[in-house]
Every structure is written in C-alpha cells, then in structure tokens.
Amino acid sequence: MAVGLANSRHAADEEARAEVDVLNSRLEKTTQLTKKIQASLGRLDATGKAVRDVAGPLNGETKKLQILGNNIDAVITAIERLRQPADSKNDEEQIIRMGPDKAGLANYLASIKRLNKALNDMKASNLRSTQQTVAELQRLVKSGNTQLENSFDKVLRSETPRAIEPLHYITKDKQFPTLSQDKITRLGLMNSYVSGVYRQSGGAGAPQESPVAKIYAEIRSQYLAATLGNLAAASCNTAKKKNPEAIYRAGTNGIATYARAMEGLFLSEYENICNIFMRDDWGPVFQATCQPSLVELGRTLRELNNHIKAHMNTDCCLAYEIVEIVSSLSNNLESRTGELKSSLAASLKPVRETAKQSLAELLEDTKRRVNGLQTLPADGAPIPIISETMQRLQSMVDFLRPISSIMVSLGDGGWKSAAASRGGVADAIPSLSSFDIGADGKEIFAHYCTDTIEALMVSLDGRARALLQKKPVIGVFLANSVTIIERMIQASELAPLLESRLQVLDQWRKKAGILYTETCKDISVHLFDVIHTSRGQRPTSGQGAVDSVSIMKGLGSKDKENIKAKFQAFNVSFDEMVLRHKQYSMEREVRQAFAKDMQYMIEPLYNRFWDRYHEIDKGKGKYVKYDKSAIAAVFLTLY
Structure with missing residues (x-):
C-alpha cells in the first residue's frame, strides 16, 4: 500500500514537470515571436519614414497646384464676366443712342445703371486688355448722363410757361399751379439717378450744384x-x-x-x-x-x-x-x-x-x-x-x-x-x-x-x-x-x-x-369905481334894488364926470373888442368859448356898474350906450 502511494506521487510530479516544460517551450516561442514583431515594427517605421520623406513634398506641390487651379478658374470666370459688357456693349449703346424718350425712361435708366456697374468692375480689374473697353464705356455713360440731363431740361421746359397772370389766382383765392404728377414722377426718377452720380463724384456738399438742380433752378x-x-x-x-x-x-x-x-x-x-x-x-x-x-x-x-x-x-x-x-x-x-x-x-x-x-x-x-x-x-x-x-x-x-x-x-x-x-x-x-x-x-x-x-x-x-x-x-x-x-x-x-x-x-x-381875455381885463378896469358920495355912506350892491337916481344925487360933479368918462371909455374899448372878435378867424368852438369867457368876465361887472350909474345921462344914451339887455344881445352875437 505504501509502495502504491509512492508511485502515485511520482506520477503527479512527472505530470507537473511535463506541464512546466510545455509552458517554458511556449514562453520561448512567445519571446521569439515578440522579437520578430519588434524587428518588423522597426522595419515598418523605417519604411514609413522613408514614405513620409518622399510623400511630404508631393503633398505640398499638390496643394499648390490646387490653389493655382482655383486661381486660374477665377481668372477665367472674371475674364468671362469682363467679356460680358464688351459683348453686350452694342446692345446698351443702342439703348443709349435711342435716348430716354424712345427707349423708355425705365429701360434707359436700367441700361445706364448696367453700364456704370460694368465700368466700375472693369476699373477695379485694372487689366490692360480692358482699357479700350473702359474708354468706350466711359464715353457711353457720359453720353447717357448728358442725354438724361437734356431730357430733364426738355420735360421741365415743356411744363413751365414763361409766366402766368398772378392776379388771376390772387383775386380768385386759388392755389398757384404746380407741375403735373406724371411730369413730377419722370423728373424725380431722372433726378434720383443724376444726383446719385453727382454725389458719388464728390459733390455731396452742394446739392444745388447738381446738374439737374442747376437746370431746375435756372428754368x-x-x-x-x-x-x-x-x-x-x-x-x-x-x-x-x-x-x-x-x-x-x-x-x-x-x-x-x-x-x-x-x-x-x-x-x-x-x-x-x-x-x-x-x-x-x-x-x-x-x-x-x-x-x-x-x-x-x-x-x-x-x-x-x-x-x-x-x-x-x-x-x-x-x-x-x-x-x-x-x-x-x-x-x-x-x-x-x-x-x-x-x-x-x-x-x-x-x-x-x-x-x-x-x-x-x-x-x-x-x-x-x-x-x-x-x-x-x-x-x-x-x-x-x-x-x-x-x-x-x-x-x-x-x-x-x-x-x-x-x-x-x-x-x-x-x-x-x-x-x-x-x-x-x-x-x-x-x-x-x-x-x-x-x-x-x-x-x-x-x-x-x-x-x-x-x-x-x-x-x-x-x-x-x-x-x-x-x-x-x-x-x-x-x-x-x-x-x-x-x-x-x-x-x-x-x-x-x-x-x-x-x-x-x-x-x-x-x-x-x-391870452385872449387879457383885453377883457383892460376893459373891466373902466367898470371899477372908487367914488365917495357927499352924503353919508355910499349904497353898496347886494342890498336890495339899487337906486341909480339916489346914487347920482349923492355924487359930486367931479365924480359924475369920472363916471361919464368911464362909460365912454368902456363903450370905445368894448366896441373895439367886439369888432376884433368878429374879425378874428376862429373855429366855431373857439368863438363860442371865447364869447362865453368874455361875457362871464364883463357882463356881471357892467350890469353892476349900469345899475349904479345909468342915470348919469337920464336915458339919453349920450354916455350909457348899452343897457343890460342891449349888452346881453351884443354878447349873443359873439357866439
């Protein structure tokens, strides 16, 4: 049994060694493969660098060629565009030669605007080959502007009389005439173009100097x-x-x-x-x-x-x-x-x-x-x-x-x-x-x-x-x-x-x-008395009726002679005053006013004097020329 266990462990070790050998063998192959890959990458990198060194200049030249091609295309396009005015110049020239009346104002203005645009484009290109065309376009544009100004002049003159009769409009309280609406529209279109050209030429500071403004102001x-x-x-x-x-x-x-x-x-x-x-x-x-x-x-x-x-x-x-x-x-x-x-x-x-x-x-x-x-x-x-x-x-x-x-x-x-x-x-x-x-x-x-x-x-x-x-x-x-x-x-x-x-x-x-009544004062002097009676106190006025007879009896001969002289002097000066008054040239109001003043100053004094002394001549009128009614009548003739 022990021998069997030993054999089992020996078999397991052998199996493990075999797996290790296999792994080592694989590792060696992997290492060799890695080295090959690294060598290949090295060679690939060298090859890419060589390619870049060769392809880089080619790419730059390609881009330059592309830009040049685009420029050539643009020039060709511009040339084609520049050729268009030259190609259409004859058509525009025909319209310009016809003038705004025959060609129609709208058509004429469109044509001259196209010519201006073409002229500006050609001037901007600055190509020698277009100089002759530029000159021809300038001539056409100038001719067109001149004809437009002439047309403005013609239309305005046709609508403007030499003069009108202003009294016709004043007496009837009518508004003075204005230009007709169709002429105003036509003139406005022409002015809009010409004044625009004038401003572009640097005349913006003086609008009245515009060609059509001058024409308008003159006419x-x-x-x-x-x-x-x-x-x-x-x-x-x-x-x-x-x-x-x-x-x-x-x-x-x-x-x-x-x-x-x-x-x-x-x-x-x-x-x-x-x-x-x-x-x-x-x-x-x-x-x-x-x-x-x-x-x-x-x-x-x-x-x-x-x-x-x-x-x-x-x-x-x-x-x-x-x-x-x-x-x-x-x-x-x-x-x-x-x-x-x-x-x-x-x-x-x-x-x-x-x-x-x-x-x-x-x-x-x-x-x-x-x-x-x-x-x-x-x-x-x-x-x-x-x-x-x-x-x-x-x-x-x-x-x-x-x-x-x-x-x-x-x-x-x-x-x-x-x-x-x-x-x-x-x-x-x-x-x-x-x-x-x-x-x-x-x-x-x-x-x-x-x-x-x-x-x-x-x-x-x-x-x-x-x-x-x-x-x-x-x-x-x-x-x-x-x-x-x-x-x-x-x-x-x-x-x-x-x-x-x-x-x-x-x-x-x-x-x-x-000033006038100074004479009255002189006359009045004759009516003042300073007389002393020989019998008692002299009667005074204002104390009832005045008895002239009694007063005269109380006067001495000298006083009586004095009274007589006063009446005579008064008569002379009064008559002279009346005569002068009638001889003076007076306005009615003045004559009345002065007559009233004289009467106011003289009549009361005379009446008083007459009351006292009229018996001096016993009614014979030798000294007393006027009684109170007579002198009042004289004053009435002075008014």
Whole structure:
C-alpha cells in the first residue's frame, strides 16, 4: 500500500514537470515571436519614414497646384464676366443712342445703371486688355448722363410757361399751379439717378450744384421772376401819387399784392421741389430757385425806400406797411418751408431802418417846419401843418402793429433822439410774437402821439409870440390849433388811445384863454369905481334894488364926470373888442368859448356898474350906450 502511494506521487510530479516544460517551450516561442514583431515594427517605421520623406513634398506641390487651379478658374470666370459688357456693349449703346424718350425712361435708366456697374468692375480689374473697353464705356455713360440731363431740361421746359397772370389766382383765392404728377414722377426718377452720380463724384456738399438742380433752378427761377415782374414794377409805380402832398393810405400801394403773389408762387414751387428732389436738397434748391425773385424784391424795396425818405411826412406809413407785409411773408414762408428768412430780412432792412428813424425824424421835422415859418395869419387862423400833423398820426393808427413792434424795441420815449432810433432795433425780421399790439404797444404809441402834439404846440406858441406879438391873436391862434387837434382826435381811432391823455390840450386851451381875455381885463378896469358920495355912506350892491337916481344925487360933479368918462371909455374899448372878435378867424368852438369867457368876465361887472350909474345921462344914451339887455344881445352875437 505504501509502495502504491509512492508511485502515485511520482506520477503527479512527472505530470507537473511535463506541464512546466510545455509552458517554458511556449514562453520561448512567445519571446521569439515578440522579437520578430519588434524587428518588423522597426522595419515598418523605417519604411514609413522613408514614405513620409518622399510623400511630404508631393503633398505640398499638390496643394499648390490646387490653389493655382482655383486661381486660374477665377481668372477665367472674371475674364468671362469682363467679356460680358464688351459683348453686350452694342446692345446698351443702342439703348443709349435711342435716348430716354424712345427707349423708355425705365429701360434707359436700367441700361445706364448696367453700364456704370460694368465700368466700375472693369476699373477695379485694372487689366490692360480692358482699357479700350473702359474708354468706350466711359464715353457711353457720359453720353447717357448728358442725354438724361437734356431730357430733364426738355420735360421741365415743356411744363413751365414763361409766366402766368398772378392776379388771376390772387383775386380768385386759388392755389398757384404746380407741375403735373406724371411730369413730377419722370423728373424725380431722372433726378434720383443724376444726383446719385453727382454725389458719388464728390459733390455731396452742394446739392444745388447738381446738374439737374442747376437746370431746375435756372428754368423755374426765370418763370417766377417773369411772373412777379409786373407786380414789382406796380409796387414802385403806385408809390407815386397823383397828389404828392396826400397822406399815404393803407392798401394803396401794390406791395401787398406783390407779397401775396410771391408767397403763393414760392409755396407751390416748394411743393414741386419736395416731390422731385431728395429731402436734403429741398432747402438749397428752393433757395437757388427763388434767388432771382428775391434780388428783384430787394431792388424794389430799395426804390420804395428812397421814395419814402424823399416824402417822409406823407409816406412814412408806407414804410410801416412794408415792414408788416414783408415780415408776415417771411414768417409764413418760414413756417411752411423753413427757408428764406435771412434773405427776406436783408431785403427789408433798408425800409425797416427808415421806419425806425422816421419816428424821431417826424418829430424833428414838425419842429423845424414850424420854426421856419416867416409869417402867420394876422387873424389867428390855423395853419395847414396842424391838420397835416394830425392826419399823419391818424394814418399811423392804421399801422399800429408794425409801429408797435418798432416802438417796443425802441422803448418808451426812444424816439426823442434820432440817435436812439438808429440803434435800438435788431436788423432781423421780427417774429409774429413781436407784433403783439397789447397794452404796452398802444401805451407807447399814445405817448408818442402826445409828445408830437406837445412838440407841435410848443413850436406854434414860440413862433406865434415872435410873429404875432399881440396876446389876443396869439390866444386865438393857439385855441384854433387846440380845437383842430382835439377834433381830429375825436373823429378818428386816436380817440380811445388818447382819451386819458387829453390834459395836455386842456393846459394849452387854458393858456390860450388867458391870452385872449387879457383885453377883457383892460376893459373891466373902466367898470371899477372908487367914488365917495357927499352924503353919508355910499349904497353898496347886494342890498336890495339899487337906486341909480339916489346914487347920482349923492355924487359930486367931479365924480359924475369920472363916471361919464368911464362909460365912454368902456363903450370905445368894448366896441373895439367886439369888432376884433368878429374879425378874428376862429373855429366855431373857439368863438363860442371865447364869447362865453368874455361875457362871464364883463357882463356881471357892467350890469353892476349900469345899475349904479345909468342915470348919469337920464336915458339919453349920450354916455350909457348899452343897457343890460342891449349888452346881453351884443354878447349873443359873439357866439
């Protein structure tokens, strides 16, 4: 049994050795295989490196060949593209030669745009082989642009009359004509292309210099100027009145019609421009189109201004009317177009300066004319300068709006010196707000009126004292002047403005009355008695009925002779006063006022004197010429 166990272990060991031998044999083979694989990898790596060394340059050359091939294809394509304009040049040239009218504007514009694109492409290629084609395309494009401009000119001229009759549209309150819609569309298309080309060529800074803008401004400006020409001439002609001494009346000059026509024409023209040109071009083209008409307006206003300055006393109101009309024109155009304000301000400036200066100059001229008088009516009659001055103030009320704007700018009293009137107002046209004729403007004008009246009266008073010398006739002269001034105020629109300022006339009326009644004082001296009776106390007036008989009995012979002399002296001086009163040239109101003053001063004194002393001649009338009823009747004849 032991021998059997030993044999079993020996067999197991032998089996294990055999497995080890097998494993060793396999390991040796694996090692040999690994070495072979490593050798193969080494050889493969060497082979790959050799391949890379050979294939690398080949790959780079291949890529270069691919790029070159692509470039060649692009050049071929570009050449083909460049050949297309040359190939189609004859077709485009045929369209260009036909012109926009025959070819159709849309077809013509498409053709010229294609030519421009082809020309730009060829210029960009910069190939020598295309230079001749470039030159030919440039010639075609230039010809096309010229024909397009000529077509623009032709269409616009066909639609633009030489002139129209503006009064037809003004009197019927109709809008001035604009270009027809089909022509506007056609002109707009042509302008869009030509102005685009102009901008591309570097002319973006001056839209009015575009070829079609120049054409438009030239044609339409001639039409505007021709249409307005007669009205400009009429404005100057109507300034020359049949009676040069007549005061200018509102609306009698043609300037209002002229301005109204200009406004209507300009607004219609602006509508045309807005429909044809691009937004940025509206203002410059509008300015260029209106410029000749504005130049003519400036010339017209300068001529009117010269006329006004030569006839300041009668035509100063024309200056005020022009200021208002042209200012209104400017404001209306600016609100609708945003243009022309500065141009119109420049045209108006001479007249506006004259209007400013007129306020002081008229005051000074009034003083100068009165002080220059060499004679005055000996009967105290009023002189023409009084009514002329008031007529001028009456006329100025009709122009209170522009006058108010000037006066507000000058300031209250700013007209008192010519220097102030030359420096107070800006040259620019005033805005609508500056034409507010509220309380301030009216008050300042009212002050100007009273200053004028006071200056007139002071000058008349000074001249009357120097030339007439006698107080009664001076009083008549001044009173007549005051009455005419007051009458002309009350009969006009001056009344509501000056009703609270007429105390200036009351002062002069009182002064005139004092001067005139100086004679009454001299006459009244004869009616004062300083007589002493020989019998007791002399009866006084106011103590019941006066008994003239008793008084006369109480007088001595010397006193009686004194009473007789007083009656005689009174009769002579009273008759002279009555005669002079009737000989003086007086306004009705003045005659009545002075008669009342004389009666108030003399009649009570005379009646008292008569009551006391009429028995001096026992009713014979030798000394006592007038009884109380007779002298009252005489006073009634003085009214």
